Amino acid sequence: MFNNPITTQINYQLRRQFKIKSYEKLNLIVSFFIAPLLSFLSTYIFRANDDLVQNSSYPNYLFFMLISAIFFGLISSVFEIIKDKNMVQREYLGGVSIFGYYLSKYYVLSFFGLIQTLLYNLVGMLFLHIPWALVAFNSVVMFFVIVVSISFGLFVSSFARNNMIASNLIPVLIIPQILLGGLIPYQDMDKSIYMWEENFNKAPPIAQIMPVKYAYEAIVTGNVIFTTGNKEINDQIAQMVDYLQDNQFMSMQTESFLSKLGISYFTDTWFVNLLIILGFILITFTLGFALFHRRIFHA
């Protein structure tokens, strides 16, 4: 082989990926324009009251933000490997690491996802008057969801043979997140989604594998925690708590289990859920890379 260290390869892969993005100016402008545009649209729709404390649609805004994050991540990543596959195969024959390629792709897409996250939340902050601490927290959760979504996208891109298949898989990944992400009360859904009767008092199993469900739980409970002490917002929190309990975001069993561990539902759930999302990132990255490797090696 050519004895080119992996760190050097990653370095040049990163440079190449950034260079490619820099050539895709129009694409870049559009993707950076869409984030604040969607944010503006959602703030416009979900601004039930100018005062955030009185804005009963604020949880809806948060949910829409997470769905937007899934969308951003998928759209940016789902065609990437299909586009480069032949080149990667060719380079792989010459001893270029495909891990370096995959990691750099991940990194660059995440970087642009971060910019989209910040733009999205900046608009939200301006129009919904969200305190900066919450904006920071919301941005972290949104960014995590984008990264999970990029993992999904790269997984699909490794799997799909062409752009058409990949395009068709996008709604398959987004719609279930919307349906089962937690905004629509589970108890209003067909009971069969619970599978077993003992599941009735918690989120249905199918929802348990939706990253948005955990992200939504994290972002809502996090919004509660990070506004503690602010009397006015705390009034709004009461409504959120009711909302969460109504929607059985976390089962009673889980809640009691957490309390046994000394973790309070409303003080630490956001953190637990973020960890779960990190787990999602790790698993999807690993699975995505394994599939990608197989695709390149056994093409």
Place this chain on the structure above:
Amino acid sequence: MNNLAYIYKLWIEIAQISGTLTTSDVLLAAKRLVEGHSDADIKMSIEEFDEFAKDISLEDIIRYLKELTPSKKYIILINLFMVIMLKNIHKEKINKKQIEALKEVYIQLELPYLYDILYLLMSKKYHKAHTTIAKHANNMDFICFDQSAKSELNQSFQAYKVSFIIFKIDDFFLLLNNESESLHIYSYKNKKQLSLYEKCQEFKEESFSFANHPIRNHSIYYINEESFIRITNEKEVIYLDINVLIKLFSKETPIQFLVSEIIYKTRDNFNCSIVKDHIYNIKAKDLSAGYSKNKAIVKNVNFNVQEGELVAIMGPSGSGKTTLLRTFVNQAKKLQGELLINNENISQNYFHRIGYVPQDDVLIKDLNVYDNMYYYYRLHFGKQASDADVDKLISKQLRNLGIIEIKHSPVFKNGKYTISGGQRKRLNIALELLKDVDLILMDEPTSGLSSLDSENIIQELKQITLRNKIIIINIHQPSASMYREFDQVVVFNEDGNNIYTNTAHEVLNIFKLVKTEDTYVFNERRVDLEGGDPELLLEIQAEEKSTFWNLFSYLNNFTGK
């Protein structure tokens, strides 16, 4: 003139015993073996040589050789040995009578150990060879090593008290003078007159240091290929210029008859390395390959390709041409038979020496030409060269392929390609040349190109093979001028059977015979075909004649041109 006569006679004596050397081989070798001959001697015909050497006996030759200075004697004997042995090895049959005759000459010259050493080196029994060399080191003037002895070289450089060590690295023929601690580098086939540094940039693998051996200075010479004796074996081609050897080994001051480009550079500037796993031979033996275990797409494939050859895989659409290429890079499965590289089963160890260019463009559309090449280079070789050097290398490759003008052009813009199909094909070739691979596999390199572009591409590919590379291409209907560039053709029928493999020239003869519908002659010829399946040929003749005709009818046209 007499010297030449003796050597000529010696060669004839040995050659007659084996029958594997032609008289012209002998004449050519003899002329080049002896110093002092004039242009008039070289122009002398074989008959005239026979006449003038007819009275010389083997005893006379032995006596003559004994009187020579040791250095000249060694040169003559080593060259005699190498030419004869390597010719035999190349044909994969050692002629025992010839070896014995050769050995007899060495014994009579009281140099049996020299014969033993050479024989062991040729047989690649390096350990034994080195033992023998060490035993007779005091009697040695020089030793010839080939590239495969390189690992041994490192260990044993200091062990032998030899005056000179000769070895070959890629296009370089290196001569290390132990006494003066200098290294002379001779480069042939190097028409571009590259500087040593540039040339060394093309060697990427396994740093080959001369650090164990003190070198005070080194120099590089560019030599006209015609002045060399070409010695081949399965491993490589070695060019020995006898004039150079005689002058250097007789310890006279070397005459600067060659262009000296770099003289007295410091060692830091010389960072030459050996290409690891250099591919010099590819063989397929009854190979079947496909994408699933139960279904072979290509069957009974046989060929034997040496470095320097351009091979065309021909056949109708769907006959498995692409599958065969993909088998080399593990994208299709080998189901039966063997696919050998350097006589070893193909493995990932060789992947970095193989460049595969699929039919579709494999370029990053969002980057321009330069960036495509720059990052391709950097990903393979990292920070080995400065940006300025990489830029030079890229420019060189683009210039060689005639596309320097698109160096900074985008590949794709506003939904369409901004460079032509021919330029994209060349760019794909340039990417592989950046890697300096030995084997380039190209799927339909001329598809979608104009006839002029196609011909230019094929000619350029042929030129590339001359740099010790192998290129295998899939091609549909080459024009006559394109066809003439091929060294071998591998022909498939529509069922994926390899119905014929031979030299391009021979194919024309065969199909000319087929066209006459002279079954007898055709059947006679098939016995001599290398790699072709005789039963299959008969079957084709009987059952698939019409298909066969459709496929190759155009080939017959060439024979008349």
